[in-house]
Structures are given as structure tokens and as C-alpha cells.
Amino acid sequence: MRDDVPRGPGQPVVVVSTLDTKGRETAYVAARIREEGLDVLVVDGGVLGEPRGITPDIDHASVARAAGTTLEAVRASGTRGAAVEVMARGLSRVLADLYRQGRCAGVIALGGAEGAVMAARAVQALPLGLPKLIVTPVAAGQRVFDPFVGLRDVLLLHSVVDILGLNPVSRPIFDNAAGAIAGMVRARAARRPAAGQDRLVGLTMLGNTTPAVTRIADGLEAAGFVPVVFHSNGVGGQCLEEMIADGTFVGVIDFTTDELTDQLVGGYHAAGPHRLEAAARHGVPQVVVPGCVDFFVTGPRESVPERWRGRPQYHHNPALTLVRASRDEMVEVARLMAGKLNACRGPVVVAVPLQGLSIPNTPGGVFHDPEADAAFRVALRDHLRRDIPVVEVAAHINAPVFAETVLALFQGLMQEDPDRSPNGAVS
Amino acid sequence: MRDDVPRGPGQPVVVVSTLDTKGRETAYVAARIREEGLDVLVVDGGVLGEPRGITPDIDHASVARAAGTTLEAVRASGTRGAAVEVMARGLSRVLADLYRQGRCAGVIALGGAEGAVMAARAVQALPLGLPKLIVTPVAAGQRVFDPFVGLRDVLLLHSVVDILGLNPVSRPIFDNAAGAIAGMVRARAARRPAAGQDRLVGLTMLGNTTPAVTRIADGLEAAGFVPVVFHSNGVGGQCLEEMIADGTFVGVIDFTTDELTDQLVGGYHAAGPHRLEAAARHGVPQVVVPGCVDFFVTGPRESVPERWRGRPQYHHNPALTLVRASRDEMVEVARLMAGKLNACRGPVVVAVPLQGLSIPNTPGGVFHDPEADAAFRVALRDHLRRDIPVVEVAAHINAPVFAETVLALFQGLMQEDPDRSPNGAVS
Known part of the structure; x- marks a missing residue:
């Protein structure tokens, strides 16, 4: 799948998170990306509670609807795994639509154990070359790459601390994440379109x-x-x-x-x-x-x-x-x-x-x-x-x-x- | 370990690679980083051959010396694993020295199976918050994160294709890698130094x-x-x-x-x-x-x-x-x-x-x-x-x-x- 949607000016960076638990940290990362002069579009994949300290551009009810269901049904689905499965499907649809509409210059996701895998499933539906970065404490230890990376050029950043709180340890890591996605989005915008004649x-x-x-x-x-x-x-x-x-x-x-x-x-x-x-x-x-x-x-x-x-x-x-x-x-x-x-x-x-x-x-x-x-x-x-x-x-x-x-x-x-x-x- | 070396202007981005096989691709990435207005310092961790199409700032003989041995001894060490072990030690020393001297604003490494793990060992000796990015085809599948990440905020980018050749698949991925490290280095330079009074x-x-x-x-x-x-x-x-x-x-x-x-x-x-x-x-x-x-x-x-x-x-x-x-x-x-x-x-x-x-x-x-x-x-x-x-x-x-x-x-x-x-x- 090729990254062939035209790159208009002002295409936003899509920020994906579970805003019921990571609202404050997501707002911080979004602000850092905006300071780089880029637009931001925030998508909420959280199932349980309401966004904390941030208003998303695409809320979790819309993500559930994109999966063909409702947030109430997702909440009633019994297990955490089943809920994540449905939200991942909705998120994939939302991201693919944004991309096709020229409203996605790249994606950055903040996630815990389930949130990271959910976001990973969704970014894997996007083409090669489109910047995709996931920040999570679970990209470490004995976990395997496959669920996070699949067949794509996904960047993973081990957050070292939990995505809970802004402090002198987490802030530099969030700053780096915002800098990395901004730098990649700029690099994509600067790329000459492929001539298409290569054999x-x-x-x-x-x-x-x-x-x-x-x-x-x-x-x-x-x-x-x-x-x-x-x-x-x-x-x-x-x-x-x-x-x-x-x-x-x-x-x-x-x-x-x-x-x-x-x-x-x-x-x-x-x-x-x-x-x-x-x-x-x-x-x-x-x-x-x-x-x-x-x-x-x-x-x-x-x-x-x-x-x-x-x-x-x-x-x-x-x-x-x-x-x-x-x-x-x-x-x-x-x-x-x-x-x-x-x-x-x-x-x-x-x-x-x-x-x-x-x-x-x-x-x-x-x-x-x-x-x-x-x-x-x-x-x-x-x-x-x-x-x-x-x-x-x-x-x-x-x-x-x-x-x-x-x-x-x-x-x-x-x-x-x-x-x-x-x-x-x-x- | 804190990132507390003063951030002078013009601190270079350190590019680590095995130049005997990845010289051309490394030169490409270094050029993209320079286009971002940043200085670059290239370190060769390759054991076997001589650099292809690029002249490093710190050559592989110097890396071997930093490990207290010689390139000839490394080449004679019998197994690939033993050679990688020694070069990883030398590379860790080289990177830590560059960092302490204020000559490392961040590290990007290109590596294959062994090269990525070697570079990972070395970047894990650097402090939290200092940008560190590894591009490799082996950050995928059933491999586990631990050898690549350890306890640090390492970014891993799955290169999808082998780091061999510049083509319409690999170029956007290398562009993104260069953009990401440049963006992170800028974010680090913009950070206010920690007040040091937080409890x-x-x-x-x-x-x-x-x-x-x-x-x-x-x-x-x-x-x-x-x-x-x-x-x-x-x-x-x-x-x-x-x-x-x-x-x-x-x-x-x-x-x-x-x-x-x-x-x-x-x-x-x-x-x-x-x-x-x-x-x-x-x-x-x-x-x-x-x-x-x-x-x-x-x-x-x-x-x-x-x-x-x-x-x-x-x-x-x-x-x-x-x-x-x-x-x-x-x-x-x-x-x-x-x-x-x-x-x-x-x-x-x-x-x-x-x-x-x-x-x-x-x-x-x-x-x-x-x-x-x-x-x-x-x-x-x-x-x-x-x-x-x-x-x-x-x-x-x-x-x-x-x-x-x-x-x-x-x-x-x-x-x-x-x-x-x-x-x-x-x-």
C-alpha cells in the first residue's frame, strides 16, 4: 500500500490516545506538536470514562460507531479484550478515512498495555512511509514486536515511566516523541513524489x-x-x-x-x-x-x-x-x-x-x-x-x-x- | 542517569552503522540530517570490510581500540557473536565519551541483526531523554524488545526492507528516520533545563x-x-x-x-x-x-x-x-x-x-x-x-x-x- 494521498498544506498530525486515563499527557504532547507549527487532530479510543482535561476532535462514541456499534455496547461486551478488539476496528476505520481525506500527515499514539496494541492495529492499516509512532511503557522486556509492528514501518518508543503524570522523567520523553513525529511529518512533506517509472x-x-x-x-x-x-x-x-x-x-x-x-x-x-x-x-x-x-x-x-x-x-x-x-x-x-x-x-x-x-x-x-x-x-x-x-x-x-x-x-x-x-x- | 551535559550550539547528531555493508544508506541518512541544518558525526562499528562510499569521523579501528583491543584481534576472535560483543563495548565507550564531551546531541543507528543489537547496547549506556533511534529490519516478528531497549527510551523503527539499497521503498523510511532524529534533537535543544528543585x-x-x-x-x-x-x-x-x-x-x-x-x-x-x-x-x-x-x-x-x-x-x-x-x-x-x-x-x-x-x-x-x-x-x-x-x-x-x-x-x-x-x- 503506497502513501499516495496528495500532501496539502496544513494536514494535521493525528494524536490517538485513551483520554479517560491519559488526557493530561495527551494534551501536553498535542501542545508540543502545535508549538512546532503543525495542526493536531485528537482521536479518543478510551472505552471506560470521559476525557480528562482535553476535548477530542473525534470522540470515543464516534470511534465505536465507526466499528458499527455503540459505546454502550462496547462497554457491555464483558471482557477488556473484546472491547479493545472492537475499538481497534473502529480506530482503523477512522484513521483510514482521515488519511484518504488528506487529514492525516502522520499518527502518534500514547498507550498502555491494551491502548498500544489497539493503536498499533489501527496504524498498521495505513501505508508505508506515512509516519506512525507509538509511545508506551510496554515496548520493553520479553514482549514480542509482532502485535505492535506487523508488516509496517512503525516507530516504537519505550516510555520508561507509565503514561501517568507530567514530571521531569516523563516530560523529556514526551518532548522527544512530539519532536520525532513533527520531524517525520516535515520529512514527508519535503519528499519529492515518486516518479512512478522505476522498474x-x-x-x-x-x-x-x-x-x-x-x-x-x-x-x-x-x-x-x-x-x-x-x-x-x-x-x-x-x-x-x-x-x-x-x-x-x-x-x-x-x-x-x-x-x-x-x-x-x-x-x-x-x-x-x-x-x-x-x-x-x-x-x-x-x-x-x-x-x-x-x-x-x-x-x-x-x-x-x-x-x-x-x-x-x-x-x-x-x-x-x-x-x-x-x-x-x-x-x-x-x-x-x-x-x-x-x-x-x-x-x-x-x-x-x-x-x-x-x-x-x-x-x-x-x-x-x-x-x-x-x-x-x-x-x-x-x-x-x-x-x-x-x-x-x-x-x-x-x-x-x-x-x-x-x-x-x-x-x-x-x-x-x-x-x-x-x-x-x-x- | 540524567541528561545533564550542557547543550551547546552545533552539537552533532551521531550516526552509527556498519559501513562495510551499509555505507551508502548511512551516507544518505547523514545527508538528510545535514539538510535539516544539523551537524553529523559518523561512527563505524563494522568489523569485516572497509567503509563503502563514506568516510567515518570515528573509524572501526578506533572503536576496537576503545574496547582495549585491535581490529585484527576482533577479526580473529572466531565467532560473529564474540566480535559483536567486543565492538559493542568499544562503541559504548565511544558514545559515552562523545556525550560527556558535548559532542552527542542524539544517536541514530542503522543495523542488521547483529548491528542493531550492538548499537542498542551502546545507546543504552546513554542517559534518559537523549534521543536514540535504531532503524533495523529485525524490530519485528517474534523477537523480544529487551536486547534492543533495555531500561531506556530507545526508539525502534522497523525498516521493512533490508538496509541494502536506496529505492522507493527504503528512501521514505530513511527520510522518516532522519526527520525523527532531527525533530528529537531540536526538541531536546528547546527544553528548559530542569530546575533541580522538584521533590x-x-x-x-x-x-x-x-x-x-x-x-x-x-x-x-x-x-x-x-x-x-x-x-x-x-x-x-x-x-x-x-x-x-x-x-x-x-x-x-x-x-x-x-x-x-x-x-x-x-x-x-x-x-x-x-x-x-x-x-x-x-x-x-x-x-x-x-x-x-x-x-x-x-x-x-x-x-x-x-x-x-x-x-x-x-x-x-x-x-x-x-x-x-x-x-x-x-x-x-x-x-x-x-x-x-x-x-x-x-x-x-x-x-x-x-x-x-x-x-x-x-x-x-x-x-x-x-x-x-x-x-x-x-x-x-x-x-x-x-x-x-x-x-x-x-x-x-x-x-x-x-x-x-x-x-x-x-x-x-x-x-x-x-x-x-x-x-x-x-x-
């Missing part, structure tokens, strides 16, 4: 495929394409899929498809069941490489589940351990990959390196297992549609010759399809 | 004690104190302890000490073994309440470990389940609390409500267990130093009379100690 190509990478993908990206640039590289860590792959569906790319080089293995075994880099499907569905030309499908990712060394303890492991860093996929898992991944590629409506080529799919998968490396890799290749060929070419290269995945081959295959696909428009529709 | 009081709260703590905070304000409220969720309590040790508070009302129970059983809100120790060690007057020690916190309902399944549970939200502490655990918590308070070098009072320690701990509530609560009280009295008063109030923890009692006890302590200086030293 963008989506790529996927991990540390284990960085040498190859860097070389391919350089080659794409030299050929007049604009490479956009995603980190295929479970979120990056989903972002790629979403942007493919939005028509962002003229083509895709899905070089690092490890997320399929993680999806299969339940690894950290699982990207959901729809990975590797958007390009197929939308007919976007793609070269697919089984980069890093020979391993999956799990947590710190000492937390590796019992069932994987006996496997070859690579200690990537204190937080992540890579575990070698077994022969049977490799066959399953091949079947999964083939099934998804068989649905391709556009041109597709598969390229497979014969001498290792990741850095430790090389003679002497901990993931060296030529037998499992061969089983993968056999299964892939067996299950793949007969008209989809599989190009095997007698090289390691990071060998220059493999990168050059992938680049040449991609350019070949694009030449087959020279008039392809950049919006993803095959012309 | 700050630290308080701890959870949703379960909000009614009482709000009332106490209002009362403190009316009495000329400035309340600073922490969310006792495992991080908030640690932040409180750190600020007590820094001499921030004239007194503490540690109303919500649930983190002790989590520490004991291994719950989500564990705050480490030193919770409830700083005020005792530094002689800061405190009123301590066993708020919410009757439960601990674990994950989503379906993930509650087998050993706790049979316990009374409260489904706080989809991500958190509260579990009732058993009689034996309550006795252990009392022993733990008494041991810590017995070390108090300053005045201390314990206040205990007799009719429930949390919202669901009330007749008919899922955590109602008067027998376990009574066992807690007996154990606390048994183990507590004889001269520490325990005030028991025949009310629920959120009853107005309990809040008023705690407030009166605190004011009593402060009158005993009227000349206490705000820097935490007993005069």
Missing part, C-alpha cells in the same frame, strides 16, 4: 546469502532495474508478498526461500502459509532459488527443543540457532515449493546450486549433507509442472557464477515480457 | 492497582511532591531501582511489588534478583505495599505451563494470563520481601490491606484466598526486623481508605526526615 525488483536475502544477493542487486542496477531487498526472517517475506500483491514489482528474484522450511517445521522464520504465492497468483515473473531451505531457525542454544538436539546446529548468535533440515523435511519442502510454483500464471524459472544452499553447507561445514540436498532436487523436479525450467548450476549458492546465472535468467524472463507494466498486470 | 517520589503501579496509585499520586501533588509512576511489569521496576540508585527520588511508594512473585516462580514480570533493594541500600525513605504479590504473569491462556493449569487464572488479555500464587509461594514472597527490607538504611513502613491485594482478590473474585493472604502476613511479620512497622488496614487494596493511609504514612516518613536532600543522601 522495481523484489529480492530476498539472509546473512547466509548476502554475497550472492549483493552481486545480483548490483547487476540489476547496472541493467536499469531498482532492487528492493527483503530480509527473509518471517516478516520480510510477508512484506514482499504484500508488495507483490500491491503491484509494486516488475519481477521478483526470490533467492532466499528458507521461510518455507520454518513454516513446515515450526521455526522462528515462519512467514505464514501464503509465502511464495503472490507472484504466482499475480503473474509476476520470478526466478526462485531454494536459498537456505536446508536449515530452519530456533532460539538460543540452550532452548533448542529436545527433538532437534541431535541435529547439526550452527550458533548464529546468542538469540538464534540454525538447525539442519533432515532429508525427509527437504523432500517435504520441495513438494511445498513445487505446489506453489505450479500455480504460477506468469513466467517462472527455478535455479538450484549443486554445491550447497547456505554458508555452512559446504564440504567440511556443519550443514554439508549432499544426500539430503539431492533428495530435495529430485522431489522438486518430480513435483514441478513440466514447463517450469529448473536450472542446476555446479556451484555453491554464493559463488559468483551462480549469482550471474540467476541474473541472466531473470533478464531472460524480462525480455520474454518486455512490455510488462510496472503495476504488476501482464500487458 | 520526586517514585511509585509502582499495574492496571490492578491503578485506582489506588492514581489517588496517591494526586495526593502527593497536592502536598507539593512530584509523583513518577512506573509500570511494575519486569522492566518498570528495574527502571525505578536504577533511578533510586541515581538519587532521583526523595522517597518511594513501592505499591505494586508483584515482580517479587514473578521472580520467585519464573513469571513474565520477573525484574531480576535486585528488585526492592535500591531504596534500602541508599537509605531512601519508602512505604512498601504487597500490591499484586498474590499473582504472577504468564503468556496466552493456551500456553500456560502444565504445572500452573489447575490454579485460579485471570485472562487479562490475549497475550497475558494472571495465575494465583499458592499459600507456599506467598510465604516465600513474604520471606524474600522481609529480607530485602531488613537491609533498609533509611526509614521504611510496610502497609498491608486485609481485604485483597488485587482486583480479582475480593470475595467472589477468582483470586480470593484469605488463607494464603493471611499466611503471607504472618510470614512477613515473623521475618521482618522488629523496628519496621507493619500497618494493616481492614480494606481492599483499591479502597480509598487504604490509599489515604499509605499517603499519610509516606508524609509521616518525610516529616521525620524533613531536611532530606533530593539527591538521595540522607542529610
Whole structure:
């Protein structure tokens, strides 16, 4: 989803909060943003009480109505979780409407545990590039990023103290939050609108495929394409899929498809069941490489589940351990990959390196297992549609010759399809 | 740690990156910050190669030297993790020195998986209120906040795409990052220096004690104190302890000490073994309440470990389940609390409500267990130093009379100690 609403002068910064408990602090932040010369529009997502010390521009009854219900019904919904769910829906609708009307130059939200997640759900419905900042004490500790960030460029600021009171600890943090959103809104206003003529190509990478993908990206640039590289860590792959569906790319080089293995075994880099499907569905030309499908990712060394303890492991860093996929898992991944590629409506080529799919998968490396890799290749060929070419290269995945081959295959696909428009529709 | 270095004109924004892989992108961000009229100082934390397309002000050899070693030794250290560890130490030293010299108005870091954690370690050594922003693709998914945020007001921006290449997806995100740090640095420069005369009081709260703590905070304000409220969720309590040790508070009302129970059983809100120790060690007057020690916190309902399944549970939200502490655990918590308070070098009072320690701990509530609560009280009295008063109030923890009692006890302590200086030293 692109940030393509025209940027008129005086577009307000939208301030979201639960004003029954955070009215005073919200008023303070709004005043700081106004001091920067920007307009402010305050939206109340609070369920329980009335605003304290501030009058919102869009009140909580309107937010409930935007969710197709009433504040009374939300209050009667029984659990805190159910109420938040409904208000998040209403807030998403309110923010999306404001954005479309040119009345949202960016969003800043102040939230506690529930308020932050509610606001996060709503800002995730807004496009990339539109400033979105959440200030909350719960962006810390053992909580995970996903509910706050999703697939978007959300900024999170740990408030350190609770959002309750203006004091010498909280004020500098609120000042910084107001400064950050104001600075981002100014940066957005100063951006030249995109020319829209770039021939963008989506790529996927991990540390284990960085040498190859860097070389391919350089080659794409030299050929007049604009490479956009995603980190295929479970979120990056989903972002790629979403942007493919939005028509962002003229083509895709899905070089690092490890997320399929993680999806299969339940690894950290699982990207959901729809990975590797958007390009197929939308007919976007793609070269697919089984980069890093020979391993999956799990947590710190000492937390590796019992069932994987006996496997070859690579200690990537204190937080992540890579575990070698077994022969049977490799066959399953091949079947999964083939099934998804068989649905391709556009041109597709598969390229497979014969001498290792990741850095430790090389003679002497901990993931060296030529037998499992061969089983993968056999299964892939067996299950793949007969008209989809599989190009095997007698090289390691990071060998220059493999990168050059992938680049040449991609350019070949694009030449087959020279008039392809950049919006993803095959012309 | 306070942000108290004088803010001279022209203090640069420090840009931290690994320039061997992210040189071009870092140069882009630095240029955007300079366009805002701010000075920039670039620090290279990259281990492997030489800077690409940019010349740092402080090079990676200097960062290694700041860690007491050489770049060659770092490169020879064997694992990626070990190298990052050393460079993080060097970077922390470099940033702290720049800050003390008045050459750091804020820090922005661009990092991949390792680079982001390395930069995070370094910015966490800087004081609260100093702008600190990290842009990284790994601030998403199932990763946890702790390594990135620690106890500080760090802003994290999910870069969506890898920090590799300037394109229509990455440029708006980098523009926003530059705008955010510039806006924060301006906000900091505009801040009036703190008068230093505020009589700050630290308080701890959870949703379960909000009614009482709000009332106490209002009362403190009316009495000329400035309340600073922490969310006792495992991080908030640690932040409180750190600020007590820094001499921030004239007194503490540690109303919500649930983190002790989590520490004991291994719950989500564990705050480490030193919770409830700083005020005792530094002689800061405190009123301590066993708020919410009757439960601990674990994950989503379906993930509650087998050993706790049979316990009374409260489904706080989809991500958190509260579990009732058993009689034996309550006795252990009392022993733990008494041991810590017995070390108090300053005045201390314990206040205990007799009719429930949390919202669901009330007749008919899922955590109602008067027998376990009574066992807690007996154990606390048994183990507590004889001269520490325990005030028991025949009310629920959120009853107005309990809040008023705690407030009166605190004011009593402060009158005993009227000349206490705000820097935490007993005069």
C-alpha cells in the first residue's frame, strides 16, 4: 500500500490516545506538536470514562460507531479484550478515512498495555512511509514486536515511566516523541513524489546469502532495474508478498526461500502459509532459488527443543540457532515449493546450486549433507509442472557464477515480457 | 542517569552503522540530517570490510581500540557473536565519551541483526531523554524488545526492507528516520533545563492497582511532591531501582511489588534478583505495599505451563494470563520481601490491606484466598526486623481508605526526615 494521498498544506498530525486515563499527557504532547507549527487532530479510543482535561476532535462514541456499534455496547461486551478488539476496528476505520481525506500527515499514539496494541492495529492499516509512532511503557522486556509492528514501518518508543503524570522523567520523553513525529511529518512533506517509472525488483536475502544477493542487486542496477531487498526472517517475506500483491514489482528474484522450511517445521522464520504465492497468483515473473531451505531457525542454544538436539546446529548468535533440515523435511519442502510454483500464471524459472544452499553447507561445514540436498532436487523436479525450467548450476549458492546465472535468467524472463507494466498486470 | 551535559550550539547528531555493508544508506541518512541544518558525526562499528562510499569521523579501528583491543584481534576472535560483543563495548565507550564531551546531541543507528543489537547496547549506556533511534529490519516478528531497549527510551523503527539499497521503498523510511532524529534533537535543544528543585517520589503501579496509585499520586501533588509512576511489569521496576540508585527520588511508594512473585516462580514480570533493594541500600525513605504479590504473569491462556493449569487464572488479555500464587509461594514472597527490607538504611513502613491485594482478590473474585493472604502476613511479620512497622488496614487494596493511609504514612516518613536532600543522601 503506497502513501499516495496528495500532501496539502496544513494536514494535521493525528494524536490517538485513551483520554479517560491519559488526557493530561495527551494534551501536553498535542501542545508540543502545535508549538512546532503543525495542526493536531485528537482521536479518543478510551472505552471506560470521559476525557480528562482535553476535548477530542473525534470522540470515543464516534470511534465505536465507526466499528458499527455503540459505546454502550462496547462497554457491555464483558471482557477488556473484546472491547479493545472492537475499538481497534473502529480506530482503523477512522484513521483510514482521515488519511484518504488528506487529514492525516502522520499518527502518534500514547498507550498502555491494551491502548498500544489497539493503536498499533489501527496504524498498521495505513501505508508505508506515512509516519506512525507509538509511545508506551510496554515496548520493553520479553514482549514480542509482532502485535505492535506487523508488516509496517512503525516507530516504537519505550516510555520508561507509565503514561501517568507530567514530571521531569516523563516530560523529556514526551518532548522527544512530539519532536520525532513533527520531524517525520516535515520529512514527508519535503519528499519529492515518486516518479512512478522505476522498474522495481523484489529480492530476498539472509546473512547466509548476502554475497550472492549483493552481486545480483548490483547487476540489476547496472541493467536499469531498482532492487528492493527483503530480509527473509518471517516478516520480510510477508512484506514482499504484500508488495507483490500491491503491484509494486516488475519481477521478483526470490533467492532466499528458507521461510518455507520454518513454516513446515515450526521455526522462528515462519512467514505464514501464503509465502511464495503472490507472484504466482499475480503473474509476476520470478526466478526462485531454494536459498537456505536446508536449515530452519530456533532460539538460543540452550532452548533448542529436545527433538532437534541431535541435529547439526550452527550458533548464529546468542538469540538464534540454525538447525539442519533432515532429508525427509527437504523432500517435504520441495513438494511445498513445487505446489506453489505450479500455480504460477506468469513466467517462472527455478535455479538450484549443486554445491550447497547456505554458508555452512559446504564440504567440511556443519550443514554439508549432499544426500539430503539431492533428495530435495529430485522431489522438486518430480513435483514441478513440466514447463517450469529448473536450472542446476555446479556451484555453491554464493559463488559468483551462480549469482550471474540467476541474473541472466531473470533478464531472460524480462525480455520474454518486455512490455510488462510496472503495476504488476501482464500487458 | 540524567541528561545533564550542557547543550551547546552545533552539537552533532551521531550516526552509527556498519559501513562495510551499509555505507551508502548511512551516507544518505547523514545527508538528510545535514539538510535539516544539523551537524553529523559518523561512527563505524563494522568489523569485516572497509567503509563503502563514506568516510567515518570515528573509524572501526578506533572503536576496537576503545574496547582495549585491535581490529585484527576482533577479526580473529572466531565467532560473529564474540566480535559483536567486543565492538559493542568499544562503541559504548565511544558514545559515552562523545556525550560527556558535548559532542552527542542524539544517536541514530542503522543495523542488521547483529548491528542493531550492538548499537542498542551502546545507546543504552546513554542517559534518559537523549534521543536514540535504531532503524533495523529485525524490530519485528517474534523477537523480544529487551536486547534492543533495555531500561531506556530507545526508539525502534522497523525498516521493512533490508538496509541494502536506496529505492522507493527504503528512501521514505530513511527520510522518516532522519526527520525523527532531527525533530528529537531540536526538541531536546528547546527544553528548559530542569530546575533541580522538584521533590520526586517514585511509585509502582499495574492496571490492578491503578485506582489506588492514581489517588496517591494526586495526593502527593497536592502536598507539593512530584509523583513518577512506573509500570511494575519486569522492566518498570528495574527502571525505578536504577533511578533510586541515581538519587532521583526523595522517597518511594513501592505499591505494586508483584515482580517479587514473578521472580520467585519464573513469571513474565520477573525484574531480576535486585528488585526492592535500591531504596534500602541508599537509605531512601519508602512505604512498601504487597500490591499484586498474590499473582504472577504468564503468556496466552493456551500456553500456560502444565504445572500452573489447575490454579485460579485471570485472562487479562490475549497475550497475558494472571495465575494465583499458592499459600507456599506467598510465604516465600513474604520471606524474600522481609529480607530485602531488613537491609533498609533509611526509614521504611510496610502497609498491608486485609481485604485483597488485587482486583480479582475480593470475595467472589477468582483470586480470593484469605488463607494464603493471611499466611503471607504472618510470614512477613515473623521475618521482618522488629523496628519496621507493619500497618494493616481492614480494606481492599483499591479502597480509598487504604490509599489515604499509605499517603499519610509516606508524609509521616518525610516529616521525620524533613531536611532530606533530593539527591538521595540522607542529610
